[in-house]
Amino acid sequence: MSDSEDDKPLYKRVAPKAPTPIQTPVKIETHDQAFPQKPTNSSADGSKVANVKRSNDRPVKRNVKQEADQDNTPLAKKRKQSNGTTVKKESKPVKKETLADTTSAAASLKRSVSSTTSQKATTAKKAKTAEPAVKETKKSKKAKEEEEEEVYRWWEEDSQKAEDGDDSIKWTTLEHNGVLFPPEYVPHGVKMKYDGKPITLTPEAEEVASFFAALLETDHAKNPTFQKNFFRDWQEVLKQDPRNPEIKEFDKCDFRPIWEKFELDKEKKKQATKEEKQKAKEERMKTEEPFLYAYVDGRKEKVGNFRIEPPSLFRGRGDHPKTGTLKKRVTPEQVTINIGHTAKVPEPPAGHKWALVAHDQTATWLATWKENVNGSFKYVFLAASSAWKGQSDMQKFEKARELKKYVKKIRENYTAELRDKLSETRQRATAMYLIDRFALRAGNEKGDDEADTVGCCSLRYEHVDLIPPNTLKFDFLGKDSIRYENSVDVDIQVFKNIKIFKKQVGPGHMIFDRLTTVGLNKYLNSCMKGLSAKVFRTYNASHTFQQQLDKLTVPTDPISDKMLSYNRANREVAVLCNHQRTIRALKYQNMKLKRQILTLEPALKKKKPELSAEDPDLTEEWMIEYEANLVEKEREKIKQKFEKQNEKLKADGEKPLPESELKERLKAANEMEARLKKERKTGKVACKPTMNVEKLKAAIEKTDAKIKMTIVQETDKEENKEIALSTSKMNYIDPRISVAWCKKYNVPLEKVFSKTLIEKFRWAQNIDDSWKF
DNA sequence: AGGCCGACTTAGAATTGGTAAG
DNA sequence: CTTACCAATTCTAAGTCGGCCT
Structure with missing residues (x-):
């Protein structure tokens, strides 16, 4: 690799020839290892996993009524389409538009509030004039099953995609009521002290002081960077009004009176009677109500975060240089609304205007604004249970399953390329090894105004130690400044490579100096369409989970034991390692x-x-x-x-x-x-x-279970930092694995997924019990 | 060809709310 | 009945990655 060309940094070199593409899918994988790299017990459990029959996982039958409807286009959609909205792409750069022709859309929004569903719409529409009747039917039904909101079962539709050939168009009609702004600031008048004396602040200054006061007992308030940034921005606010006293030194500020006031408020809130609490809740619900749902192509969908983020002090994680900076109140003038042409544009708060009203059909956001601290964009999206989120979630897992067909070849490739004479290629291969085996993130480069965290491509000299003959010791801060500390044995060539790279770049520099995430992903994309580094995390998590579950489940076990196996499988997704502390305490209790x-x-x-x-x-x-x-x-x-x-x-x-x-x-x-x-x-x-013996036994059983659970969690957290249990369940493990398992072994799905997860994963729930990842 | 922007997923922290223990 | 605990949910920060712009 001491090829002269090879030693120039990436940016100085001429473009190398394109990497060897891997386009031929490999048959079916049986003995691929996945990331719990521990010389994964070579247990040959390929038999069960091997025969994956895919492609035909379409639902068999479903809902006669719908079929009778000829096509599955919901009524509302038809309505819109027929009234002239074309599907052609909307000019991309959003431009201001006045709202003409809102009438029909307005009416439809109102109508759809009472009922919208592909199936029921027919009947509901007829009852338009007889609203009460509609409500009645609904209510009686409610008795049985808590207002089972009709969901759009997109996963049961035949040809959803491809429909109009352009999948960058996300919607035809889009209706919603915009965003909910936080209430205006109400001054409390509590005087904080400066230099021991009570001071009076303008509401603006008091508000910011209160942001800090509220955090007095948290780590943030003790963080010097946080203090510094807060103090700077607060002084700015103080200066804006001459009535404010002069405040020069942070150390002379005593926010405690305000903090105490808040504590008292909390106390009062807790002490409130049931009725009062109930009333407050009802009020909250009432203000939220208009924002809860949107209508996408006429279908009712839950909105996720319709609240504009309230002003506060930015709570950056880890060593973020901007932590404590004042996050300013967002005005309607900063907010862009995305909505259908013909839909009624939500009213901005009285006396205000929207920044822009866009009609961007290629986007799924309902509203967006730019945040002042980091200059990044914030969005209002639909909830996780929506079709948009569900579809992309499913696509993500399908992409990961597709990787199964390529992974063998990809591994062969990067293994061979570990010895490539071109160091760019060699670096890429080495990085691939790490990403595949240890589930590292891609690791984009970051700026000076962000916390110094890294991923694979941005690993620096000091983040990896070499322990001969072939052990790598990782120690770095990853996403969210979570420490990743792990010693692993690697292929001897990987060890050698890291050693060489380190030597070449020296302390303080990136180990993979000729590799960027863009380059890496370009390569991966040439191996398989749509492949990028993050897919490996999904793939490895799901794959391992499936394997472990198959291996550990004993069909004759009672449900409780099966649950244990399930949780254990979840744990096995990570590697065993030292995890003493918490567990000892439980063992003590047990003793x-x-x-x-x-x-x-x-x-x-x-x-x-x-x-x-x-x-x-x-x-x-x-x-x-x-x-x-x-x-x-x-x-x-x-x-x-x-x-x-x-x-x-x-x-x-x-x-x-x-x-x-x-x-x-x-x-x-x-x-x-x-x-x-x-x-x-x-x-x-x-x-x-x-107490009696029986009760004690029950208690022991409980602590036993707890110990096991703790082992599960600790292993996962400690060892595999990157994937905490709930997170992997939520984001990395294909939910269909769990669904199939539950069906096969008669375990209620509720044992495995919370209510929201069940909703989120509705698309995964009608597969049959032989489904395999 | 590289840097920046924008949109979207992934993530831990903070808050809420339900329930078991006292 | 509180209270204390924990699981679920909400909130928003922090990533990834593709595309556009220069």
Whole structure:
């Protein structure tokens, strides 16, 4: 690789020839390894996985009524199409347009509020004049199943795409009511102190001060960058009105009075009666109502984040240079609305105008604005359960499944290219290895005004250590400044390559100096249409999960055990590693419970030896420390409660509790200390009189389950930092794997997905139990 | 050909709300 | 009945990546 051409940095070199394309799909993969790189138990479990029959996963039958309808175009869509809206692309750069011809759309929006659905629309329309009747039918139905909102079952339609050939057009008609602005600021008048003296602020300045005050007890408020940025922007606001006092030093500011006020407010809110709470909730719902749904081609869809983000202090993660910067209030003048030509344009708040009203049919956003801190765009999109999101979600997984056909070849390719003499190619191959095996992100370059985090392509010298003969030790901050720390054994050639690259670039520089995410993705795209680095994460997560699930599930197990297998499969998606701390605490609890049983019924000692078994994790030394900790925490708790009470008394104008009272209360902690010590010595643990053996056993079972769960989570988090359990479920693991598993083994889907996930993954729910990723 | 912009997915933190424990 | 805990949900920051512009 010391080819002279080879040593020039990327930007100085002439374009190399295009990489060898891999276009031929490989048959079906049986023994591909996926990312839990641990010499994945070579267990040949290919048999089950092997025969993937795809292509025909279209739903068999469905909904006779709909079929009778001849085509599946919902009525509303037909209506629109017939009234002249053409499908041709709208000029891309959005330009201002006046709203003409809103009448029909307005009417349709109103109408559709009461009912819109491909199937029901027919009947509903007829009942137009008899609204109450419609409502009645709905209500009676509601009795059975909580207002089962009719959903557009796009995944059951035959030829959705291709319909008009242009898939960059996302909609024909689009109706919605815009966005909800946060309420105006209401000054509270609480005076904070400067240099020990109460000061009066204009509402504007008070608002910003309050943003900070609210965070007083969080880490943000202690972060110097946060303080600095906040203070700078606050001073700017202060200066705008001469009535504000001069505030020169952050350290002389005392925000506590405002913080206390907020605490009190919270308290009051909690104390509110049920009726009051109910009323507040109803009010909230009422203001939200208009924004909850949009109509896309006449179909009702839930809107996601229709609220304009309220002003606040920017909470950047990690070491973000701009953290604490004032995020300004967004005015309607900054907000662009995207909506159908003929739809009624939502009214901006009185006295205001929208920045722009766009009709961009290639976009799925309903509204957008530019945020002042980083200059990035914010969008209002439909909710995760919508057709738009669902379709792209499914496409994502289909893309990952497609990768199955290519992955073998791709792996062969990059393995060969690890030795390529062109270092650009070699770097690419090495990076591919890391992305494939360890699920690293692509790693775009970042600017100085962002937190310094990296991904594969942007890894620098100090992020990877070489431990001969072939171990790489990663230690870097990834997305969200989450630390990725992992030591892995790699192919000897990968080890050598990293060593060479590091040597070439030196400390402080990017290891892959001739590789960019763009270059990498271009290459991947030449291997398979639509392939990019992130697909590997999806592919590996889903693939591994499917494999593990097949391997671990015992068909004859009861549901609870199957759930265990399911969760374990989720865990196996990551690698085993040290994950002590939390688990020890649980084991300790478990041990205590067992001893309670034995104390209660010493006869069991012989019958159930497992009850007296010692856990090697629970050393004397550890327990002493742990118990000391427990006692300390208890003391803290007592003190805090005491202080809180006093604060309240003070606020109510009463006199505080005496110190002696606190002393008295702290005795409880001392007793606890003595008790724990005795228990440790004697091994006898008394329990509450209400306890019995059965209850204790149940409790043990519970902690057992918890321990297992913790192992699952810890492994996932610690080891594979990048993929936390819920996240992988939500974003990386093809939901159809779970659905098929549930069907096959008769496990209710609710055991596996929360309500929102069930909604989000509705598209994945009508596959049959033999479906494989 | 590279940099920036825009739109969209992925992600952890913060908040809410339901429920078990006290 | 509170309270404390945890799972679910909401919020918005932080990525990815393609396309457009220069």
